[in-house]
Amino acid sequence: MVDHDAGPAETLAAQLRRHGHLPVCARNGASALQAHEDADVVLLDLELPDLDGLEVCRAIRSVSRVPVIIVTDRRSELDCVLGLQAGADDYVTKPYGLRELMARIEAVLRRTHWQPGTVSEVRHGRLHIDVGSREVSVDGRPVTLTRKEFDLLSLLAAHPGTVVSRKQLLKQVWGETWSRRTVDTHVSSLRGKLGDGAWIVTVRGVGFKLGEA
Numbered sequence: 539m540v541d542h543d544a545g546p547a548e549t550l551a552a553q554l555r556r557h558g559h560l561p562v563c564a565r566n567g568a569s570a571l572q573a574h575e576d577a578d579v580v581l582l583d584l585e586l587p588d589l590d591g592l593e594v595c596r597a598i599r600s601v602s603r604v605p606v607i608i609v610t611d612r613r614s615e616l617d618c619v620l621g622l623q624a625g626a627d628d629y630v631t632k633p634y635g636l637r638e639l640m641a642r643i644e645a646v647l648r649r650t651h652w653q654p655g656t657v658s659e660v661r662h663g664r665l666h667i668d669v670g671s672r673e674v675s676v677d678g679r680p681v682t683l684t685r686k687e688f689d690l691l692s693l694l695a696a697h698p699g700t701v702v703s704r705k706q707l708l709k710q711v712w713g714e715t716w717s718r719r720t721v722d723t724h725v726s727s728l729r730g731k732l733g734d735g736a737w738i739v740t741v742r743g744v745g746f747k748l749g750e751a
Contacts, residue, residue, distance in 0.1 A: 539563050540570040540594065541583040541609075550581075553636055567594040571710060574598050579643055584610040584621070589709065592624045597710040599625030600696040601669065601689070605646045609634070660695045663750055665737065667695055681731050686711060690724050694738065694748040703745040721746075 539554075539561050541547040551561040562577065564570040567589030574580050580598065584591030595606055607628045608621045618629045627646045630639060660667040666675045672688050674681040683691065689711045694702055704721050712720065725746060729735040734751035741747060 539581045540565075540567070540586065540591070541581075542566060542585065542587050543583075550636075557640060567591070568709075570594050571597055574602060574604055577604055579605045579607065579647060581607050581609050581639075581643075582626070584608060584612055584617075592620060593709070595621065595624040595626055600710070601692050607639075607642060607646060609639070660692070662695055662698060662748060665695070665732070665751075667692060676732055681733075683728070683731060687724055687728050687731070690721075691728055691738075694746060698748055701741045701744050701747045705745075707745065 539547055539551060541550075541563070542565050544565070547563050551563060554561045562573055564573050565587075567586045570580070570582070570586075571594065582591055582595060586594065591608065591610065595608065598604065598606060605627045606625060607630060608626045609630045609632065610617070610621075611632050612618075612621075613631045621629045628642050630642060660669065664677045666678075668674075669692060672685075674683055674688065674691065690707065693707065693710055707721050725738050725740075729738055732738075732751070736749045736751040739747050739749040
C-alpha cells in the first residue's frame, strides 16, 4: 500500500488484515520502490510527497510484473489512460467500496497469474539476468553482485538501446538524491565484475545504457 495519508491507509490496512492479507504501508515513492519486490500486489496512490505516482508505477513495471492497482482521487478519463499506459493493471477512484477493491485485487491476481519470485529473464547477448532469483551470468559464468549493483544492471537491461539518465537511476535504484559519485562507483564495480567495460556505455552528460561486449 503506497499512500502518504496515514489515517485512511491504516484504516484500509486493518480491513485488509481482516480479510487475511498482510499489508505493508509505504508513505512515499522511494519507500515503494524498495518494498515492492516482496509484494503480491501493489495498491498505489498517485499523490505522493516525493515522486509522482505515475513515475513510481513505470519504475516498478520496468523491473517487475507484480500487479499494480492505482487507487487515487484523480477521476478523469485521461488520468486513467495515463495510469494504464504507465503499466497499472487496474485503476480505482476514491471513494470506493471495500468489496469492490477486494474483488479487483482478486481479479487482477487471477488475470496476471503472478506469484512472488516469478518474473521474466533478460538475455542480452552473452549476458543473462534472472530477475526472479536475482542471478546474473556471463557466458554461463555466475557473477556475484550486491543488491544495488543488480538493481542498476536490471534497470539498464530493461531499457535496451535506451540511455537511462543519472537522475532516473538515482530515483529508481536508490530512491533519493545521492551524489553523482554513487552512480559512477557502482557502474565501475559492475564493469569489473562483468569482465568488460563495454557492457555499460557512458553517454557523456546524459547517463548510461547497456552495451555489447
